[in-house]
Amino acid sequence: MEQSSGVLLGTVDAASAHTQVHDGAVYLHQGRSYVVNHLDVEQAAAFVRREDPLHTTHPQSASTLRIRQIDREVQWSGGVQLCFGTVDVTDQVTGYQMRDVFTQAVLAQHPLDLPPRTLTTKAVWWVIPRERTDAAEIPGEELPGALHAAEHAAISMLPLLATCDRWDIGGLSAALHEDTGEPTIFVYDGAPGGAGFAERGADDADAWLRATADMIGECGCESGCPACVVSPKCGNGNEPLSKPQAVRLLELLKP
Ligand SMILES: [Zn+2]
Ligand SMILES: [Zn+2]
16 A cells, blocks of 8 residues: 555455555555565555665565375485375575676665465475485585575476476575475465475476486586576575585486
8 A cells, every 4th residue: 555645555464464565665566666665464555656766676585394294205216205185384584685687786685574474385395315416416515505596497497397497496405404304395275275396396206307407408508597596586695505415316207
C-alpha cells in the first residue's frame, strides 16, 4: 500500500513477502520503483513510498532443512543415495544488502528482525558418503563450496527437464547434514506441498546431473559465473562456491 495515499498497489504472495517487501526493500511494481517504509507481518501489509533510489536491495537469509518422510530411496554407485520425499524448509530473512544500481558494489548492509517461516514441500536429494568425497580428493575445506556450486548448477538445469522457472525451486546443501550424517544436496519445490518439479528431477536424475556436469564443464569461466554456478537468488550471497570441485563431485553421482 502506498503509505501517503492509502492506495493498494498490489499483492505479494506470503512466501515471498519477507524477501521482496521487507523494511527498506526496493520494490518494482508495473515498471515503477517503490521503497518499503515498513512491513507489518501481523497485518500482512507493506507500506511503501514512490522513489527512484540509486541502489537495489538483496535479501540475505538463513535456512535449515529437516527430512520428514522418505518416499523413494535408490542406491547409486559407491554408496551414494538418491532420495525423494517430504521436507520442512525453514527460512529466516536476516538482513539485506544495498548495492549500487550501476556497479553492483555493496553500499551498506542492514539487519532485519523477521520471524522464521517453514515450508513443507517435496524434495529430491543426494546423500554422498564422506569417504567417497575424501577418496575423490575433494579437500574438506572445499567440500561446502563444491556441494553449494553443484546445487546451484542443478537448480539452473532443472527447467530443462521440468517445465518450471529456477525461481520455483530452492536448494540447500550441507557438508554434514543433521538428518543424513553425510554431505547432502537438496533441491526442493518452492510451493507448499510440492509442485512436481523435484519429483520430475528424481525420475530423470541421471540425465539431469549429466547435463549439469556438462554445463559446468563447458563454461569457459575460471571460478564460476552466472551462466554456471552463480545464482541470482542465493540467500548466502553465493558463498562459498567451488566450481572445479563441483565438477569432481558430480562425477561421483551416478546410478
Ligand atoms: Zn561459468
Ligand atoms: Zn546458494
